């Protein structure tokens with residue numbers, strides 16, 4: 001069973017064309033054989049007619065012997081009542097004088113001959129031709145008639161394969177487009193130039209995309225609304241706690257501080273939820289896009305965490321900078337890179353190293369954040385971009401940071417990846433890539449910002 005539609009079409013059409021080609025070849029061959037035979041027969045009749053018209057006397061009475069071997073046509077003329085031929089171009093050959101008038105096949109001198117016998121009142125004329133000569137001639141012309149089919153058949157196979165491939169290319173492109181559908185890129189597929197047979201599929205896919213986009217948007221709005229609504233009571237709670245602080249008995253201070261920390265954590269979580277809802281929203285005209293310098297974003301993110309890094313004895317630096325610009329909202333890019341950098345800072349033990357590098361790969365520029373932390377269990381790696389997923393719950397966090405980074409990357413057609421280092425050291429390489437505005441040149445690395 002051939003699964004590919006392309007192969008099915010090529011093989012079916014190829015077999016069809018081959019069958020037609022073979023039938024056509026065989027019939028050409030047969031027709032050519034019959035045509036050549038008819039032509040040769042006509043020649044025998046013509047020679048016989050000439051003999052009747054008085055040419056027989058022109059044949060020498062005693063032709064030189066043995067001279068006929070190469071000649072394929074032999075003429076014998078009989079006169080009534082005579083036992084030997086009146087004239088013959090090959091005296092060594094004897095054909096049956098009483099052969100049926102018209103064409104017949106005989107054996108003479110252990111060779112096959114085709115004879116045309118013509119009876120006139122004054123003479124009997126026999127014109128004969130070697131069957132082997134006729135056979136060679138007919139085969140030669142018939143084989144020539146086969147050539148076009150032999151040459152054209154492989155060409156037709158190639159042509160069929162090319163035509164089918166061309167026709168199905170559009171289908172492949174559509175397949176790729178459908179594969180590229182992502183919850184962060186829910187654009188309807190274009191119907192321009194789509195074959196009528198495929199239009200209904202595309203239309204149903206588009207309806208599905210529309211519904212999905214609607215559902216995702218509703219979910220995003222719900223998260224944003226919920227986070228927004230939660231902010232007010234939480235602020236009130238925080239105020240109440242602040243007011244209560246002086247009245248807490250010394251014995252209860254520790255538990256009270258735990259309560260305040262809990263309130264602060266909830267506040268951070270709500271803030272992260274709001275950020276995620278904002279990052280998930282498609283870019284609209286509300287916030288104008290600017291030409292953002294990626295290397296500035298990188299140095300900005302390093303500067304932001306520098307005080308914590310210094311306090312924790314972390315060596316953080318940016319090197320191998322590339323001059324690249326992205327059309328985006330600057331705070332989005334800042335937040336994405338800062339989330340990666342702050343993860344590196346939080347998960348790398350004191351005294352570790354964090355390197356930021358930029359590299360160009362085609363039309364994208366990537367920012368790598370490389371740390372010397374513990375890395376992540378390979379089995380858990382595929383889940384790090386899931387909302388609320390946390391691989392090491394001992395360190396404080398919301399589990400939303402990487403989801404926000406992913407949403408921001410997708411918002412600008414970029415991508416983000418996280419992998420363990422493969423240079424023998426433990427740690428993570430977190431990379432975020434953006435499509436840059438124009439080709440830019442590599443610039444010298446600025447002074448490393450080290451803690």
Ligand SMILES: Nc1ncnc2c1ncn2[C@@H]1O[C@H](COP(=O)(O)OP(=O)(O)O)[C@@H](O)[C@H]1O
Nearest residue numbers: 343344347390391392397398399400401402428
């Ligand atoms: N640089 C890193 N080193 C080790 N683990 C990391 C690193 N970055 C992220 N992780 C893991 O991925 C999880 C998800 O990250 P993230 O979405 O930023 O949430 P969190 O708020 O917990 O930092 C983290 O809880 C952590 O276990």
Ligand SMILES: [Mg+2]
Nearest residue numbers: 343397401402
């Ligand atoms: Mg994080």
